[in-house]
Amino acid sequence: MPSEQIENYLKNIYKIQSVEGKVSTSSLSEKLQISPASVSEMVKKLADEGSLTHTPYKGVELTESGKRAALKIVRKHRLWEMFLVEVLHFGWDEIDEEAEKLEHIMSGKMEDKIDEVLGFPSVDPHGDPIPTKSGTVKTIRSFALTDVEEGSTVRVVRVNDANAELLQYASSIGLSLNKKIALKQRMKFDNSLIIKIGSKEMTISATLAENIFVESV
Amino acid sequence: MPSEQIENYLKNIYKIQSVEGKVSTSSLSEKLQISPASVSEMVKKLADEGSLTHTPYKGVELTESGKRAALKIVRKHRLWEMFLVEVLHFGWDEIDEEAEKLEHIMSGKMEDKIDEVLGFPSVDPHGDPIPTKSGTVKTIRSFALTDVEEGSTVRVVRVNDANAELLQYASSIGLSLNKKIALKQRMKFDNSLIIKIGSKEMTISATLAENIFVESV
């Protein structure tokens, strides 16, 4: 059984790998808030254990076994997030921190029970896919709200969960999962958008829009 | 915020104190499965921090502040146990181990949410009282099934949760919280009891009976 720190290393390597392709010591150090020196050491250890391959001074890549371990934790994290929202009625923006701790102490039995109570969900409250028990992840096709054409209507399928304040704000303006959004106008000078959610019209910044992912409706 | 090990030390000191009055290094060592040498060191540290008083070569006693910290953990443990049974449908005998991990990573907010979902319970699934948020514990008046008079009927209010196998067995014979038990006969040669639960008559060992606590009905 991997320790909590190892789980965190693997999970975050997986996440960086998904977004940036390449995983450097410094990006990991940044994400984990651990000194580059320590990360370098740990990476060596993980390479020895076969969870990843490491080319010194280059970068890191998860092995199959490392990826499997990472996906296990991602699954647990997202199941907990779902549980916190659905069963304990936590807000969108409060769940990441709690799930961060819970994911490491979740037995297989617990995982199954929670999965069952939730009705075997396929995405978490931010719209991120929940990996299956066997370790597959559904890719959700979507594009950023920034890229929507003026005049079209779309549906929110995912919100970037990297920033709690952003989530907090999004939810405060009624921008939540599965909501329909009509794009009225794009301002040329700063790319901010005038949108309509339900009957309410509002302006949102380009920065916010970059973190909202939608599909055509 | 106390670390996980410290929480475990305090919780177990509290438990031993409740049952045996005196808390020795060896009893703690036994319960925590940590060497006497290590326990002795940690006790010194806890004394320095003001959580307990320690008379070398004698024993240990929680201070008010130590007791408060211990009760916080006991409360969290029992809330989780309740939650595991009521919401996740775990069995009586499976919950202690899970709660043992969960208790240490429960934020105040989480505590409140769970308390609320459960309807502010006053006892856990074994009948042990859940300390209040302010740190008071209701004493439940009861006596061991061993001490019941022949012919009388009683109600189960608590089952000693120290042994999972015992819990497992108790539940398998339909002996659960709030069940009514009629004591038909006590065998003189080994103190085993013939009891009736509902319409079913059965024999239980004295050892089991010592761990079942009841009140008159």
Added chain:
DNA sequence: CCAAGAATTTCGGTGCGCCTAAAATATAAA
């Protein structure tokens, strides 16, 4: 009362994950 024997504490040491500072290597600008 005194000498085992039992319980407790002290001592020296370990593993683990972290750190800072210094050395090695890679990258980019001149």
Added chain:
DNA sequence: TTTATATTTTAGGCGCACCGAAATTCTTGG
């Protein structure tokens, strides 16, 4: 291409909670 700068790794160390062994102190039977 060379050199300055940025990134990464190595070296040396630290704190924490643990350990076994040895020293100390308590307890109890003779």
